[in-house]
Amino acid sequence: MTYATLDDLIARAGEAEIKQIADRDRDGEIDAGVIAEALEHADNLVNGYVGTKYSLPFVAVPDLVTTWAIDIARHRLHFQGPPEYVEEDYKRAIASLERVAKGLISLPVAGVETPASSSGTVMFSAPEEVFTAHGLRGWKCS
Template identity: 35%
Template sequence: MIYATVAAMVARFGELEIVQLTDRDNIPPSVVDVARVETKLADASAFVDGYVGQVYQLPLLGCAKPDGAGGVSYVPPPVLERICCDLARYYLHDDLAPENEVYRRYKGALRELDAVASGQAMLACPWGGSPGVPLSADAQSGGGDTYHQFSSRSITDDSMRGFA
């Protein structure tokens, strides 16, 4: 699932910034390089999946958002759309100083993803419901009620006879 669109990037950061980040030719009229933005959004979505996939089955189902006509459409959780936009914006920049706002937002997005992956935060749908199916705890993650039963060993002088 791609968590954000080019339109979401333009709405959040303005068309001028997205044009400046993507138009490599700088020949008027300058326009948003949609393919470049979509590539960075796909990269960011894959990165997000690396964290979210530790907690939810992928692909996420999405949040059921009422469409106003009595139906629903499934959309990414709003927090993931924002995080994906912040990551894609960071990816579109070639060179950033650590004190730059874009870099700070990138680091903030990483902290939020860490919190989701570790179970300290959860994804929520503002319209109710769950954005996906939580993974059940398994033996590898150390959670859940996993029990193993092993047969008892019976090592005696007689059973060890013949081994040197």
């Protein structure tokens, strides 16, 4: 399941813009593969941030996540340089995702537990030393 769809992109940017930036073979049609790659990129980026605090996949995708995925995919589609407003939307989406990863923003997700966080303490055990000064007494190094 992707966080955003072609219909979401069209609702946000309009069909004319999406056709202009996603018709790479210039046949007048939106290229499905181009859209799929941009949406997959957005999903992967979102997962990288929210996966630090939430178990994935979501049962129901929060609207905020869909909005961020749209902004990221749209930015990706403008591969020859996005307009300033697209760049600003992308930067806001990334900043929001960073806040989620830091725990400063919580997502309205019911029934999802956050992964256990580390306290910063590392605990380990090891077997007794095999080569000790006492055990090697009498041996010479050459």
